[in-house]
Amino acid sequence: MRDEGLRGVTKVLNGHSGVVNAVKFFPTGSEHVAVLLSGAADHSLRIWKGHQDAERRFDLVKSVTEHKSPVTRIATLPGSDVFATGASDGVVKIWKLVHDVDFTAIDVELIQSISLAPRYFPLAIALAKLDDSALVLAVGGTRSTIQIFVSYDTQFQLSATLTGHEGWIRALDFTQESEEKDSDLLLVSASQDKYLRLWRLHQGEELPAASAALNDPALGVLGKSLSNKAHRFASATAKYSITFEALLLGHEDWIYTASWRHRAGRLQLLSTSEDNSLAIWEADPSSGVWVCITRLGEISGQKGSTSATGSAGGFWIGLWSPDGNSAVSLGRTGSWRRWTYSPTQDMWTQQVAITGHVREVKGLSWSRDGSYLLTTGSDQTTRLFSEWKRDAGSSWHEFSRPQIHGYDLNCISAVTPTQFLSGADEKLLRVFDEPKGVSEMLHRLCAIAPPSSASLPDAANIPVLGLSNKAIQAIDEEDTVDNADDDETEVVDPASIVRKSTLEFNHPPFEDHLARHLLWPETEKLYGHGYEISALAVSSSSALVATACRASSIDHAVIRLYDSAEWLEIKPPLKAHSLTVTALEFSPDDRFLLSVGRDRQWVVWERGEEGAYVLRYANPKGHTRMVLGASWTALARPTFLTAGRDKTVKIWAVEGDGVQLKGSVQARAAVTAVACNREAGDGKLQFAFGTEGGELVVGTAEAEGLDEVATVTVGRDVAPAKGINQIVWRPGREGRAQQMAVASEDSSVRVFNVEGGIVASA
Template sequence: MDIRNSFISIGGNRNPAAADWDTEGLKLLAFGAENGVALWDPSDKNFTGVKQILNGHTNVVNAVKFFPTGRDDVAVLLTGASDHTLRVWRGRTGVDTSFTSIKSISEHKAAVTRISTFPGSDTFVTGASDGTVKIWSLLHDSDFASIDVTLLQTINLSPKYFPLSIALAKLDDTSMILAVAGTRSTIQIYVSREAKFELAATLTGHEGWVRSLAFTRESSDETGDLLLASASQDKYIRLWRVHQGEELPAISNALNNPALGVLGKSLSNKAHRIESTAAKYSVTFEALLLGHEDWIYTAAWRFRNDKLQLLSTSEDNSLAIWESDPASGVWVCITRLGEISAQKGSTTATGSAGGFWIGLWSPDGNSVTSLGRTGSWRLWTYSPTDDMWKQQVAITGHVKEVTGLCWSRDGSYLLSTSSDQTTRLFSEWKRDGLSSWHEFSRPQIHGYDLNCIGAITDSQFISGADEKLLRVFDEPKGVAEILKKLCQIENTSTNLKDAANIPVLGLSNKAIETLADDAPVENDGEDEREAVDPASILRKSTLNFDHPPFEDHLARHLLWPETEKLYGHGYEISAVATSNDGTLVATACRASSIDHAVIRLYDTKEWLEVKPALKTHSLTVTALQFSPDDKHLLSVGRDRQWAIWERKEGAIYELALANPKGHSRMILDASWAPCSGVFLTAGRDKTVKIWQLSGKEAEVKATITAASPVTAVECNHSGSSEILTFAYGTENGEVGAGTTPVSALDQVQITKVDQEFAPSKTINQLAWRPGRSEGKQQLAVASDDSSVRVYEVNESKIPQA
């Protein structure tokens, strides 16, 4: 079997240092995604999305930095994580660009939080939560075939503060300058003398933690003054000038600006004297940049069109580009991207993006990208013809464990649900012979962690969360029109609601009507003095676009209205299954006694519970599945037993067969095979068992062993009728696909997904895409590493029995 990556969706880590866009080499953007490092090319016109996820770290990745190689055929990537390690990766250009891990270093005693490099030097610096800054040298040959790292020096900041930001630059031919700041309002300046950095000055003025530092030359030649930008939680950016010579630089006009009078006390222009082995320097305060309304996370320099510009990102949901006014020397914000804070509500669904955590320039300086709280990237590119920055299609993904997924009944789109409290809809954007995967809707933004999901029809799904009840959602007209236009998915349902929104402080998505662009907003509230909630108004033109929706639309306008709530369970929902004819839903919840470990059935017409509840399990039911003909319901649980329920009159199911010792440890998943009377179970005892019913008994036909507990198993129902195809996933992220002839179920052949392309954590659910032609199958995988993956499984190599 040939298994290839078709699509990966994963969200970025919320750490200002957890991403970098390579200006040389492969021009890729690398970002920390849970405990992996994702590689993405934002300038890719085919919108491939995430190309690869580098697995190796065992905890959250906090710092990502490309090492300047000066070559266009090789890239070196440095990453630091909460597992206390620093890793070095190397990538080369070729048909299949892939990165390999070269070295792992465990010198720090706590989470590595920052990495800083600068072009033309083999020195790089790391900062960590152990209160140390370490200076390293990267040893390599000219084509980076061999790479090694040596530690040069350790600077101890503890117990004074922890480093949150580091910047490194060349001072002159004999010395380097290092700026370090963090959980204090001061910035420390170190100068290297004979390969050792010594503290030379402490800059004061900020009134909050300093989150970002960046050096640049004022002009493009090497002799210009150095400028240091420092961005802080006090909502201000300060610029500092490092000037050579005994003479102080001319005082900046910015300090005489009467508008800054209120800040007079903190704008002292005290000169700090520092020395290298070759010359004397002064460090003076240059300018104060005002404009952000909340904490500032990043600041990054770039020369664009021979002008020096600074990009900053803030918790106020905006990205600002600053430039010095040639006449007055005052630094002004020339472009502001993102959202105007007056529009935002308190939650994501009412407009709050939760701030921008990372801001990066593209290698050519004509694009900027930013990461928000929801794990999604935003991308803007400058259009010279319109003289404005235009938003482009970027990538999105979950930021916590993906707990469940399912395909729509016809296989046209994929729904995933996660502990990040969102449900997301992915599908293929089809245009001009090209196709690429994107998130097209965010049906549910919730206040509880979501655990499971099932498709009832092509335009209706049900999800269960940590809140003891299940919610049913219907597709709105706005989403149906987008899917028809961009994905060629037809929706034949009538009576669709226009759109949905979440009322402030609410959990239920309410249906709303879209208004024509020129229609007045009417206040239908009882009190006319109350302002109309802007989140309850959606103009028709808002959802009219010819590209996959941007994060701004996903987070606010593409919810699905909720049509039903199902009550009855006493604890958090653990499993849900829908019958193949769409008339029944079976659900279960977390349980430690036989009274709570019941399976409840609901009919989907009246949404009433079908009594009595099914009772046999004594602990949490972990998985439920209806047989292809809906005559049987299979349930498995933590009590190590599986049970088969047979359909009697109407929708009543009764226990037909149970095996209290199906596995030697808890059973975590189960699946019916398309052939009659065959089902699979997967357990913590590291096995997958194939069972066949014969009369009132079931016997094990085959046992597949895995290296770690098997957490998911799923049979394919759209392949060959002679061959049983199934997939399983394990606790350590291994994914295997198996085939066996239906006539000889013990002749199992297993193909495993290469470790390089497999998730790095527990597999929670697998789903084969329905309606695929024989041979070319697709398998969706949900994992604890916060990724949703779709694999192409080519079955052409299966030998017939």
């Protein structure tokens, strides 16, 4: 996030076999050593050591599976080797990191297991130093109470149970009230009841002065639940009390995170909520009452709106930067939002941050000239990524979110430089045209030449309760919209216009822009299929589109062809498969159409004299298990590749009246995707395939030696962590390093440079 080059994600750590629920940097106290702790649904706790070299490598040094259920939370403590983990087995474990001075050798020792009683799942844990002899641990979760444990020797004991919240506890965090060593500890708790509560841990027999919050008449009926009951306990050397300090009101929905920070000599609190806001709180110097001094995020007018009309769906994570002058949040749409404090303007301004898919990425397509990349997947969005080109260099960013849908999206393909179509679980395909606002932005920021046609719509939006993006008009700030025939009874819908200034910016768009203003208008719907769309291909000439849907019979396992000029179906559909067609691709000259399916066969259709495609070749036993990928090569002799669950990639050549098997490549797992580079040149075959385990392999062979394929496996440190769904080579790379994009089940889209057999992240 603090990278001035804005390169985005620079490292991905593979290893966990389940969803990662918690990550925490262990406080090493050294600028030269980084230790990262991670916990996941695979029940494991992993310890990674970072190397401060040019590649900033992280190596796995220890994996522990003491928990019997998914690890949900990790808490660390600066200045201590003790840390805690919580899991959905209702157990909190206390650990000690064992290491030498420079962290050359790292190990972990289990100190204690605490079974939470009555049993609940820990969703928040926090550690703090109580005094020189004791630590304090706060635990909250799927109950409305907070349990306080204090260490005696090395064992923690339950010392207090704090009541008051009326919902699950989502976040806990300790801090010293001031930088003085003997100042009180403050604990913040955030809950699904929409409130933050502050608690004071005070040393001594005497209780601290009663908080002014308890007597605030503005709280009204809430005052009845603001008990200042003192919870007393002792460490080995001193006596303590915990009292309720303040109730913070302001959020309108569940609160997910709360985090303290001392900024410029003042204690501030950061909180994020399902209400799409990030709030910064501070105690008023005169009254001591805690108030919200800054609120960032979306305006309250958007509450209750769905993702289709732009709501972020809540902020799940909120973090301070190390210097406290920036704050970031992460929400349901997968986009980080970043704000930085400007002392000169005395305000927080939004900055460019990282965005991306949050669920499985199903489909990819480069634009016809390779200038941008379209992606789509199970998070029901289509996204456009390209390179932001500027004097300081270039970096990849999301520049448009053409489609925000109500169904999972399965496939996508560019038709022309300004048009694409996508297929979804809703059984139909939709065609989208690039709006003028996006075209001008891509020209301004990515040096992508605008289309020669001037008939592009200005922008698009989604009507309330609708799924179809509608074209809207962009107007100047001083302009008004003329009603037809000056009919005063006709009122222009404010949602049907957008101010041009909204679409004019000199940086990659923020999440607010992507979710509302950078949609593409929908121009056509393609009907005909009876089940979810499974495969899609556009001919090299862009004149034809071939589609298929999920099927369990020959009647539905058909391939439908559409004319892209009028978007009319060319009948009859192509029948040969008996189960779902999993992949389609036209040959470079459009003479052939290749289809493969779950019925284990591949079929080659040939274009006849009248332009219709007819079955020419078929192999019902092309693979011993279902075929999942297919791709044509650019070799002079018609040659294609198929890939299947039988862990093989096969190379086939059309010769005379038949198709001959020319070569085969074995993989270590089921092959789920294969793609040929049509710009390999010099009569060479270059292709890539991916497996269900995330393994990515690049293969090369001579045109006359297809039985001898040389392969290079991409390193696991840069390869996807889960199955690969699609691979697409980038066109228009003559004279430059070849590139390919990879879509994965791990929600990532990766672009690789491929040059001289070496594969590296782009």
